Amino acid sequence: MGHQELHVHLEGALSHEFLLSVHREQNPEFSLENLISLFDYQDFRGFIGVWIAHQKLLFQGGVDWEQRVFLMVQDFFDRLMREDIEYTEAHVSPIDAMWCEYGPQVIENPASYQGLIMAWDKAFNYFNRVRGFRAKYIVDLVLNYPQEILEWQWRNLVEVLPSLSCIAGIGIGGGNTTRQRISFKEVFLDARSRGLMTVCHAGELPPQALAEIEVLEALEIGAQRIGHGIHGIDNPRILEELASKQVVIEISPTSNLFTKSITSLEELPFRLIQEWQIPFCINSDDPTYFHTTLAREKKLVEVFL
Numbered sequence: 021m022g023h024q025e026l027h028v029h030l031e032g033a034l035s036h037e038f039l040l041s042v043h044r045e046q047n048p049e050f051s052l053e054n055l056i057s058l059f060d061y062q063d064f065r066g067f068i069g070v071w072i073a074h075q076k077l078l079f080q081g082g083v084d085w086e087q088r089v090f091l092m093v094q095d096f097f098d099r100l101m102r103e104d105i106e107y108t109e110a111h112v113s114p115i116d117a118m119w120c121e122y123g124p125q126v127i128e129n130p131a132s133y134q135g136l137i138m139a140w141d142k143a144f145n146y147f148n149r150v151r152g153f154r155a156k157y158i159v160d161l162v163l164n165y166p167q168e169i170l171e172w173q174w175r176n177l178v179e180v181l182p183s184l185s186c187i188a189g190i191g192i193g194g195g196n197t198t199r200q201r202i203s204f205k206e207v208f209l210d211a212r213s214r215g216l217m218t219v220c221h222a223g224e225l226p227p228q229a230l231a232e233i234e235v236l237e238a239l240e241i242g243a244q245r246i247g248h249g250i251h252g253i254d255n256p257r258i259l260e261e262l263a264s265k266q267v268v269i270e271i272s273p274t275s276n277l278f279t280k281s282i283t284s285l286e287e288l289p290f291r292l293i294q295e296w297q298i299p300f301c302i303n304s305d306d307p308t309y310f311h312t313t314l315a316r317e318k319k320l321v322e323v324f325l
């Protein structure tokens with residue numbers, strides 16, 4: 021039977037070949053060694069820096085977005101076949117692409133945002149059909165943008181929602197910001213009432229006290245799955261709530277090592293979540309950025325399960 025993967029960012033799962041071809045549009049001399057050296061970060065901040073640079077390359081300056089998205093989804097489906105992943109819900113971050121192109125003027129370009137979401141949907145729909153998958157995507161609203169941008173994204177997404185066939189739900193990614201997850205509460209409640217899944221990155225990085233606040237906020241806004249959630253859960257009140265609501269903890273081992281969220285796999289809270297019977301899944305997060313595959317991630321933590 022094939023694998024399932026619930027926490028993977030499509031933009032972080034593009035093949036080396038694909039990223040190389042994108043770099044070479046700007047710089048024909050760009051080599052595989054150049055590309056691999058980009059993925060040599062020291063921490064979460066370094067990782068985000070490369071992520072943003074790639075968003076710019078993918079979506080900035082006269083690129084035909086619909087065509088770009090089509091080829092990205094094609095490359096992503098190649099990975100699903102290569103890695104025998106039969107079902108996935110992949111994060112996509114249209115607001116990051118919008119921001120790279122328009123900056124704060126995104127708000128004046130609702131048609132571009134809606135067009136981009138519809139391009140993701142169209143491409144998923146097409147490749148599901150021709151390759152016999154039923155993969156879905158999650159629209160990441162991204163924590164880092166101001167409240168007005170959050171509400172603007174949601175308003176525009178709601179308008180096109182009836183025409184989308186492959187959307188699984190909405191998510192909160194990003195990080196390294198003082199913006200609070202609680203400000204997503206109304207949007208999350210509205211999304212749930214419209215039958216969308218709600219997922220939220222929280223408790224990815226130490227310190228414990230801050231991670232605990234993030235996880236509590238993720239629970240407060242009604243997240244059905246928590247991305248990472250490996251810090252800040254060692255508290256009976258939180259564990260009980262995770263267990264009673266059956267909130268899924270999405271664990272991505274190598275990602276956590278790369279971003280220095282943990283220093284060894286022994287720090288992952290498998291004992292705790294198994295003791296409390298909290299559902300969890302193993303994921304690759306951004307496999308290209310962390311030099312890994314889903315099968316490798318599963319193998320790495322086999323000993324703890």
Ligand SMILES: [Zn+2]
Nearest residue numbers: 193221247305
């Ligand atoms: Zn993630």
